[in-house]
Amino acid sequence: MTYVHQVGSRRFAFADLKELMAKATPPRSGDMLAGIAAATAEENVAAKMALADVPLKTFLSEALVPYETDEVTRLIIDGHDAAAFAPVSAFTVGDFRDWLLSEAADSAALARLAPGLTPEMVAAVSKLMRNQDLILIAKKCRVVTRFRNTIGLPGTLAVRLQPNHPTDDPAGISAAMLDGLLYGCGDAVIGINPASDSLPVLDRLIKLTAEVIERFDIPTQSCILTHVTSSIELMNRGAPVDLVFQSIAGTEAANRSFGIDLAVLKEGTDAARALKRGTVGQNAMYFETGQGSALSANAHHGVDQQTLEARAYGVARVFEPLLVNTVVGFIGPEYLYDGKQIIRAGLEDHFCGKLLGVPLGVDVCYTNHAEADQDDMDTLLTLLAAAGVTYIMGIPGADDVMLNYQSTSFHDALYVREVFGARRAPEFEGWLERMAITGPDGRLLPATGSHPLLGFATERAA
Known part of the structure; x- marks a missing residue:
């Protein structure tokens, strides 16, 4: 027509x-x-x-x-x-x-x-x-999901604690992880992008995050952002997998370029739910998306990238994930050229995901060769907080030293909490108060040199 x-x-x-x-x-x-x-x-x-x-x-x-x-x-x-x-x-x-x-x-x-x-x-x-x-x-829009805590309640904003390391060094990852926890981050997930695809390395990282969560009884979940088939194999080997991760796109051909189809996503979902590691719910999947992925794979069928991004959310919602996020500026200026385009795309993605019933967060980010800077990210972060974004990223200094891109920091999360009065997931906020990291108002308490989390970091460093 x-x-x-x-x-x-x-x-x-x-x-x-x-x-x-x-x-x-x-x-x-x-x-x-x-x-x-x-x-x-x-x-x-x-x-x-x-x-x-x-x-x-x-x-x-x-x-x-x-x-x-x-x-x-x-x-x-x-x-x-x-x-x-x-x-x-x-x-x-x-x-x-x-x-x-x-x-x-x-x-x-x-x-x-x-x-x-x-x-x-x-x-x-x-x-x-x-x-x-x-x-x-x-x-x-209200989209609420649950695993070990409750994500997406009105007036809340969660943070993915992202303690990446360029060599998957356990001491470096532990230091970043505990730094983030002491800043009150990590209620969305403690999620590591591994530098290696080696199953022994992935197993070691999963056990590291599980050890921290179990030792300190933290009401949160962990995820190693590896391919879904690797997560399935790790679960078959008995690894303590909480969330199963996968990047997804809006066409069959683009998903094929990621090495997946709908059947393998269902297999990963079923395997994670069968472990029953959630305590307040069993939303066990974590998906990432981004405008331009289908175009970069030459799998866009002549459809605009924003519509294909929305189709990726159509894939995600079928599997009832705990978390979905658009890594909005990560693919580069070939797809979103400057700060203005990144800001618009982030607001579009968040709107479309929430309207479809998806628990959408946004990695407010850009690559170093884009025509964008941290002021643009401050603007997008503030607009998304006003829009009720489900969660954002928390990265030491906002600079991911493994993936080499610029995102949001632990301090940025404190900024939006202060401006909008946004609280954390309630179970996680209760834990922070019990651990004397925050007070009843959700604000950080003065640091002390004897906190038990610091003791764990010292152990790892040794």
Whole structure:
């Protein structure tokens, strides 16, 4: 079907829904690289206006990635909840935007609606939004998950403690881990990106984090961010795996480039749940995504990168994960060129994930060759905190010495807590108070030289 919109004396025609979606997307370098972006600002506006008139139900009959050849499309279409969709089924994309901004779209209504929305629907409506709209609507979404603590409650903000080390040195990882805990970070997960894929090394890291959690009775979970098949093998060998990690994307071909399909994700989910290591819930998966991954794998089918990112959240929600995060600026300026594009993408991703019912966090980050700096990240971090982001990263000095990119620090988490009054996961906050790390108000207590966590760090160093 051709979509047409007249702007003054100019007539803009878009060959199909896929082209219309791409042309309506706010400018970003990845879509330009793919040759699918609007050629002018005028064409971009015409596409947005044409998209606003598209009925939402069109996305159920006009697939952007072919149903016959893509298992992600089949997952989305076959799993669609028609009853949940019914309240908005007569809306156009523009009507849907107006409704989302209305008082009728409260937290309860959005939670009921989530199973009835496809990723393409939420991507489409995001293209009509200003940044403030993305913030306001995401703030109303409530997505709560549980493993050893409760993530996503209103008024809370969790932090992934990320103690990476370029050689997987246990002493270095222990020092960073305990530093983060003493700054009150780690309620989302203690998650290590290993430098090695060696199963003995991965096993040693899993046992290290498990030892810290068990020794100090910390109500949190650990994760070694290795391939899902490695986690499955480690579980088969008896390793104390809490969360199973995997990077995912929005097309079957892109997921294949990661060495996965939906079947192996289900296998990892089932294996982790079978261990029953959670104490307050069994949301046992951790997924990471990022705009541009399908394009970098030449697996984008001509679809814009933001829509494909939303499709990755459609994959994630089926497996009921504890955590999902977009590593928003990590892939590089070829996909998100500068601070402005990274900020917009982070707000879009958070909005789309939350609207789909996914526990979305954001790695507020950039690579050193992007046209961005830490002031841009401060801006995005602040906007996401206002939008109720589920969690952020906590990295010593905001500089990941293993992955070589810039993210957010333990101190950045303290900043947003102070500005927004955001608390930690309640079980974790209770532990911090019992350990005399924070007071009843959630603020850090003065440091002492005899804290038991420091003793553990000294042991490891020796």
